[in-house]
Amino acid sequence: MQIVVLAGGVGGARFLRGVLAAAPGADVTVVVNTGDDVTMHGLRICPDLDTVMYTLGNGIDEERGWGRRGESWTVKNELAAYGAEPTWFGLGDRDLATHLVRTRMLDAGYPLSEVTAALSTRWQPGVRLLPMSDQRVETHVVVADPETGRPQAIHFQEWWVRHRASLEASAFVQVGVDRARPAPGVVEALTGADAVLLAPSNPVVSIGTVLGVPGIREALRGTAGRVVGVSPIVGGEVVRGMADRCLPVVGVEVSAEGVGRHYGARSDGGLLDAWLVQTGDGASVPGVDVRPVPLLMSSPETTEALARAALDAAVEGPRPPHPSHAQGGPRDGAGGR
């Protein structure tokens, strides 16, 4: 079974653990958001790729959910002693080695997808880990300058980590996305997938950024498999992260229904065949197979159960029409779901 998962960082990584547990023999490709990537102290940092890699490679700090287990902060403290900015980013010593190797390979001309494959030879994540693109795409956030009130764009990490998303955002800008192409293998994986899962990651700055790469949305809509999304919103609140600070910026209600409708039905120009929401959360998403299930990934068991529910939704429902048969035929019943 060929499974493709679109993912951001912490939530996506946990969900992927469930997928690997629920489908041990499956061929899993993960397409990861790289819009959070940032260069700090001359080092290229890919927070979401690393979170997925460390999590699946058993190197993650389980409590924090990001960074390396047993981490130390010597270099960070020394950089601060030099007055080297920024000082607010959590750059651990163990983590830093990853960034050094990555930066060196990128400087040598290797594309990020090959760098990621090289780093993965150490971590053996058990999935094919792909950046959404080899081109640089950086999410910037338009905020009001605290002094002048004028709009200014800051890097997503500055907004997210330094300001804890407390600055009012008026827009997210994916710098470079217009010139980006899907990384090698992304379109092929999506096209040939039996199931495409949207992890319960941030719909705006994680999944939304992946979908913003020209060609990915189209490949996803053309997949022969079913597309199943998992709501990151439970009971009207985010489970983790700060999606509640992002969704209103793009005019989306902070609810399972709001996000489901934002993704939209595949039969109606959107993405979803099925949408998993928390048991008890009402959600009406026209044209989409909405399934209430327990969403909280509070243990390996609940996480695996959630992934199994997502995979069930991918194989149990009616197969979508293949694009080449979109003019009709006996299986062209997607519009009725």
Place this chain on the structure above:
Amino acid sequence: MQIVVLAGGVGGARFLRGVLAAAPGADVTVVVNTGDDVTMHGLRICPDLDTVMYTLGNGIDEERGWGRRGESWTVKNELAAYGAEPTWFGLGDRDLATHLVRTRMLDAGYPLSEVTAALSTRWQPGVRLLPMSDQRVETHVVVADPETGRPQAIHFQEWWVRHRASLEASAFVQVGVDRARPAPGVVEALTGADAVLLAPSNPVVSIGTVLGVPGIREALRGTAGRVVGVSPIVGGEVVRGMADRCLPVVGVEVSAEGVGRHYGARSDGGLLDAWLVQTGDGASVPGVDVRPVPLLMSSPETTEALARAALDAAVEGPRPPHPSHAQGGPRDGAGGR
């Protein structure tokens, strides 16, 4: 009093402590060898500059003589876990922050002399710390390939650290030295110095490399002050380091006399006005005021006493002829020393 010291790493740094103790009010400029500099893991590393900076800034590991006190090796071990070469270089976590800041500034276009000044604002070494040059000069060592026997050039650090100078060297090559210029301030400091001291550093790959930068030897020979060298050889053996592996390569005997003659008398086209050798070491260097003194820097007191002896030799002897008066005059007695 204006003092200029030419220095390499560990020995030079210790000697400088003595100079600062012996001449607390003096204006001290240090011209440091940068031929040992190397780029590893994308980081620009300046071992001698850092050893002097950390030593005078009270951050040095006193036992090792190089690197930071209380050092840890997390990043190095992580790099090794990725299989990232080289693994033989002692890259500590604390030290690494220095290289990160330096590399970032160099990449931003700042010359090494300005980077060194910026780093020194943290360490407050109490001297003006100057690289010999802002241009890259890298000492390579010509050795026989272990398999083919053919000559090949390896970076000095590979020869020194990885092979512990055990490979037979046939030559040292200062790559880039022809295009190098003295860093800003070097020539002016030498010209205006009351005393120029050659630290007991490696005469070939430390002091020799500094002197190889076009313009430095000339400025030193033209200084109004006296030039005093301190022998790194005691009783026919090196006090530290591996100068005994370097001197024969350039045809110099491993003795205080050999090195003294290698530097040569200033009155005879060489560099020295005075030459400090270990008490008991016989050394005949024609035209040079050879002074036997205790050379071992085994305590702060002995180190200060050595520096005082060097400064005494700089102020007590006859003043050399100023270049502009070289045609004669009452003080033109250098030839008779």
